[in-house]
Amino acid sequence: MKIIKSKKESFHQATAITIGTFDGVHIGHQKIISRLINTAKKQGLDAVILTFFPHPRMVLQKDTSIKLINTLNEKAEILENLGLDILYIKEFTQEFSRLTAEDFVSKILVNQLNVKKIIIGYDHHFGRNRTANIDDLIAFGEQYNFEVEEITAQEINDVSVSSTKIRQALLQGDIKTANSYLGYHFMLNGSVVKGKGLGHTIGFPTANIQIDETYKLIPKHGVYVVSSIINNKTYYGMMNIGVNPTVSNDIKQSIEVHFFNFNNSIYGNALTIKLLHRLRDEIKFESVDALKEQLKNDEISSKLYLENNEPK
Template identity: 65%
Template sequence: METIQDISLFKHVTNQTVITIGTFDGVHLGHRKILERLINNAKNTGLKSTVLTFFPHPRMVLQKDTDIKLLNTIEEKTQIMESLGLDYFIIHPFTKAFSRLSATEFVRDILVNSLKAKKIIIGYDHRFGRNRNANIQDLIAFGNTLDFEVEEIPAQEIDDVSVSSTKIRNALLEGDVATANNYLSYAYMLTGTVKKGRGLGREFGFPTANLHIAESYKLIPKNGSYVVKSKLLGKEYFGMMNIGFNPTVSGTEKSIEVNFFEFDGDLYDQKIQVEILHRIRDEHKFNSVEELREQLKKDKNFSLDLISK
């Protein structure tokens, strides 16, 4: 897969394409039906499978929605897309100027002239152009004029995508990792850089990697403890992660801390990705550090038992 950061950088591509357009947040099971259709169509027609997405999310730009929470960072989404076997993944910068393109400009200049679309696979409810004033019937009419085919994704599939996204977000906010992972078809992930923390975990006998996530839009699951897995220095390690404020030791800032089992290396300033496998418990304020230490031992035994099964 080739990742292209701006539509203008697609000029070197000479092949005609079959395209779908969307945010594809989570790239979950519902999305995968659409992407499989796209990839299979490309194989059957000799076209190149192409996904056009936008970043920042349009709501961040047009509605100044700084509270929006997404399931993937753009880096995570690219990683997942690559695993599916796409030919091209285009991440175009979304700006107010871009949003003001007319429907004609978007279809003629972007989809046909720049991206060489021969076929567009799109949802029945897709709207585009300035003020989102054009619909799929308009797109079909453009296709008749500009010589491309439109394949409509039926209502049921689009509704499944919408329902899945909502259920995944709600499940993670409730700490229901099992439901979220089931809809995603992979373990929900957090990607960040390991920064120095207060060093209290090491004093308790449970040294932790303090994970800093730069992207404020990334959805963080409900506070509590989780069983996790990560690849560190080329090798897979399991561990347990706490999301929260560490109330027992008078923590004031939210943190994400991971205690990796059987790992004793230096991870400071390294970027790591943590897969969340199972929820252990809610965050709790214990009466003493000793009580907390005993609970961490129980959490570790629970995690190891789960991993062994």
Template identity: 65%
Template sequence: IGLDYLIIHPFTLEFSRISSTEFVRDILVNELKAKKIIIGYDHRFGRNRNANIQDLFAFGNTFNFEVEEIAAQEIDDVSVSSTKIRNALIDGDIKTANEYLGYNYMLTGDVKKGKGLGRQLNFPTANLFIKEKYKLIPKNGVYVVKSILNGKLFYGMMNIGFNPTVDGSTKSIEIHFFDFNSDLYGQNIQVDIIERIRDEHKFKSLEELKTQLLKDKETSISIISS
């Protein structure tokens, strides 16, 4: 997001006992050389949280740094937007999530070997393994996606779910990239999610599944073209 440095200071017992004056003078001014501080309207700091933003304005005058206040309404707006994004992803409403984010929601992970079912259906897939357990995975279903692979842009379709047609028991994320034939095993890739096509279904046969995949590809290409 454009930050040059991110400092996360451990909140130790010793640190918790620093007065507001010591915190501003010794850490913000002498150590960090702060020239401008952007802070929430209700932020408190110093031992026992005894200083507020008005105190910080006063410190700013003393130590010659600027203070910018983030208003309550702005914080509420961010909070509301975050909740809407999470709910949209859970509901599979990727369009709404992307609109609030201002960019495409993305999944990043390593490509692992799967069962090879996609290749049997002439729809080879990259099986994406995401190690971060906290990552919010959108609702099960089929999505239109894009990725940069080996330096080039490729579109495709992604299935999130359990592969019920073949009695799958483990949730997987599988992407079929259009017009891509190289080996991706072991590579770390980023997948941008563009739009959701449909729910995941259990088909009566692999042939019926293949027919649906062909329809999904046509739908995906239509969405990409538009």
């Protein structure tokens, strides 16, 4: 899959396109993307997703509090695995938001992306102040020689999933619902950095995960069963998201993973942590001994979950 961020690059091969932020690339998105890819193959076109970054709300509403399910790299990896040909990431700016609908169609879709087919939802709006709709797009298609395939309300409603619902589920710690809507395990990508070493002192050494993208959504504080691939081998473990209230007065959030049957040093490694199941809330215990006892119980619960739910 090719990733394009250039403002100037034009496509020589004719394209089939769908447009959107596609945060989470959930099962509803996947239905549209599958249709796009299959249509493109049949018609000898490149399958292209036109997406935007930063998220329009960050620019138009100055909403820096919005957190996204995927980082750009995560989104790209998921789309590549689905078989997409090209991911075109358009920088979303105030200037871009002021483009008229016809300028967007003629300058971006036609002249730059060489569009011959657009697959889009019935409720799609675009152009300055989002005043143009699907009917306008169909009219532009007749004018500029491209076809518009409309995804009906019924087709979209058949999959009652949205990025907003997934964000809410993650913030509530409902990883089961989030994963079922995503069609894959929610993931955190980060690098392993040195922590305070408190885990070693109580028999549960942890890898401290640092996530660089401040816009990445972090689920509700608590303890989760997780997996990660390290040196081409899958390891399972339990992860705490929170502030370690029993052993620390620090209010800064940390993400720490204790891997089972793993003793290697992985400082500096980039890891993808997949969240499989949520065990419990983060709790402040009366003593370190009480915390150690709970961690032993968490490990038993984690392994029991893995035994019953993960492929052998």
